[in-house]
Amino acid sequence: MTPDSVPGLTGPIHAHLQNLQLLYVGIASRPSSNLRQRLMTHNQGTSRRSTQRLSLAALLADQYSWSAAVISGRPALATEFEAQLSTFMARYLRVSWLSHDDPESAEDAIIERLASAQP
Incomplete structure (x- = not known):
């Protein structure tokens, strides 16, 4: 993430790109999932199916006045x-x-x- 994109949140500096900070670490280890599919879920899917999206939505909810929902029994960002x-x-x-x-x-x-x- 770019610095200051999520107010009050800082992450470790990227090893090769000093203007970026780490936000999320995850794996694509299920046999039914590969890295391309996992990245598409995070970037084009919904917060109901992506922990990354749901976590980021929770961090930004107050700043953007977003609300949560329960969709098919799972927590999510309102559609x-x-x-x-x-x-x-x-x-x-x-x-x-x-x-x-x-x-x-x-x-x-x-x-x-x-x-x-972390301090």
Whole structure:
């Protein structure tokens, strides 16, 4: 994410792009999902199907006056705000990824490292 795109939230600086901060770490490890499908769910799907979208919507809800809903028994951003969230993501977020033979352990290690670096 670009700095200051989510007020009050800072993340570790990107290793190669100093003007970006880390917002989300996730994996595409299910046999039915590949990285391309996972990224499309995050970027073009709904908050009902994407933890990334739902978490980001929760962080931005007050700033943009968005409300939550329960859709098919799952928490989500109210449908009328999904397009606004997609616009925000296109404007402020960038995607980078790492291929790894054991994505679960890589995800755990990254999260542990980031958690230990927090003040």
